[in-house]
Amino acid sequence: MNINKYRNLGIKLTPQRLAVLDYLEGKKSHPSAEDIYQAVKKQFPTISIATVYNILETLKQNELIQELRTGPYKKRFDPNTSWHHHLLCTGCNRVEDVAIKKIPEIAAGEGQGFEISKVHVEFYGLCQKCRLKKNQEVKR
Amino acid sequence: MNINKYRNLGIKLTPQRLAVLDYLEGKKSHPSAEDIYQAVKKQFPTISIATVYNILETLKQNELIQELRTGPYKKRFDPNTSWHHHLLCTGCNRVEDVAIKKIPEIAAGEGQGFEISKVHVEFYGLCQKCRLKKNQEVKR
């Protein structure tokens, strides 16, 4: 972990925040608040889940992470704030990053006065693992 | 309401189910379970929210409605089960249907073994109403 890297983010640096930032750094697994809480608790046994939510909210406000509202029933957080999209497995709820060929556009006359700031594409399907599992069930 | 229309849906028809179907018929507002509950309660004061959830789950299983997991914190239901996408207002959480120019595709070599069954595009932005409101706040 490198504190200096986080110096100029515009947020007050606390040990808890550093721990969350450090945990998320480069993570590709789109962890939930609970996942993050469990991980950070190893370093800070007294940290509370409310603090984790506070921190995640702050990081989101400062565009250091993205919040995904996809998949079943909880928020998930993504340290990759660059423009990207997701593959969602309907079998195991895995979320994977994915690149697309071309940014989708709204059809002519359909914008309804919206000022679009972000486009997010979700591909729903079955991951390889779940597909194999399903095939085995069918054969059985 | 036309009971006959619903005759061959493959589900047992109860008055509560008919009321929910009837309420959703043609709705473009993507109501939540609570919205539906409040509306149907006018006709069936004794209906319970659990029953509403049961019914919505059944309708979803039978592909009579779609469930959206988008926007802030609750499920929303859409009687339009055809292929479409959404505009999401980050100001007021309004959800509007929208058509797109071209179905997005995954970039070469990015599929990761997923078998894609559905693509959903979310356009985040501010609706006209919220944009005006924001402008007024800035000027003030």
Added chain:
DNA sequence: TTGGATGCAAAAGATTTGCACTCCC
């Protein structure tokens, strides 16, 4: 008649809130 549907209440899960205490800038 009978299995699935309903209604109620309680439980569960995720997130938020209020508030006193702490500590980073």
Added chain:
DNA sequence: GGGAGTGCAAATCTTTTGCATCCAA
């Protein structure tokens, strides 16, 4: 030193579950 951040507990909100009763087919 002061204001923002933290920890704790309780509250809230949405959804699910268990179970006795009911009713559509």
